[in-house]
Amino acid sequence: MLIRTLSALECTKMLTANRVGHLACAKDGQPYVVPVHYAHADNHLYAFSMPGKKIDWMRANPLVSVQVGERGQGRGWRSVVVDGRYEELPDRIGHKLERDHAWSVLSKHADWWEPGALKPVMPPVSDSAPHVFFRILIEQVSGREASE
Numbered sequence: 051m052l053i054r055t056l057s058a059l060e061c062t063k064m065l066t067a068n069r070v071g072h073l074a075c076a077k078d079g080q081p082y083v084v085p086v087h088y089a090h091a092d093n094h095l096y097a098f099s100m101p102g103k104k105i106d107w108m109r110a111n112p113l114v115s116v117q118v119g120e121r122g123q124g125r126g127w128r129s130v131v132v133d134g135r136y137e138e139l140p141d142r143i144g145h146k147l148e149r150d151h152a153w154s155v156l157s158k159h160a161d162w163w164e165p166g167a168l169k170p171v172m173p174p175v176s177d178s179a180p181h182v183f184f185r186i187l188i189e190q191v192s193g194r195e196a197s198e
Contacts, residue, residue: 051125051196051197051198052196052197052198053194053195053196054194054195054197055192055193055194056128056130056192056193056194056195058191060193060195061130061191061192061193062090062191064118064120064128064130064193065090065095065118065130065132065191066090068118068120069087069088069089070085070086070087070088070118071085071086071088071095071116071117071118071132072084072085072086072116072117072118072119073085073086073104073114073115073116073186074114074115074116074117075104075107075108075111075113075114075136076107076111076113077106077107077110077111082103082104082107084103084104086099086104086116088116088186089155089156089158091155093187093188094137094185094186094187094188095116095132095134095185095186095188096152096155096156096183096184096185097156097183097184097185097186098152098156098181098182098183098184099181099182099184100180100181100182101180101182105138105182105184108136108138108184109136109138112135112136112137113133113134113135113136114133114134114135114136114186115131115132115133115134116131116132116134116186117129117130117131117132118130118132122195122196122197123197123198124198125196125198126195126196126197126198127195127196128193128194128195128196129193129194129195130191130192130193131191131192131193132186132188132190132191133188133189133190133191134186134187134188134189134190135186135187135189136184136186137184137185137186137187138182138183138184139152139183139184139185141183148185149183152183152184152185153183156183
């Protein structure tokens with residue numbers, strides 16, 4: 051088995067080509083990992099969720115990691131790890147451009163909203179909307195690849 055480091059460009063291409071990663075967050079010293087659907091653009095991972103544990107934990111501690119993996123031939127694999135910062139995109143004045151951009155990036159992919167359980171109404175306008183749009187600012191990225 052050969053292991054090599056992926057270049058920054060290879061990591062970016064892999065983030066762009068995939069839609070599901072594993073989000074790691076922590077609160078009070080306890081880690082929590084959950085799958086998350088995302089879209090990659092402009093040095094961010096954009097995502098959408100209903101309120102719950104991961105949103106509560108990221109609000110309490112915005113430092114997160116996201117791991118994206120691919121299986122290769124045989125025992126081969128590729129993995130990219132993003133270290134970043136949670137940034138909520140609330141449905142309020144002052145965040146409209148960022149939220150609209152997140153909507154635009156996410157909606158380029160079919161059925162992007164299904165993991166969130168409810169499809170939001172376009173455009174999201176209500177302050178009482180339960181949907182949470184957020185992005186992860188990519189502060190550091192690294193990757194590895196294994197091949198036989």
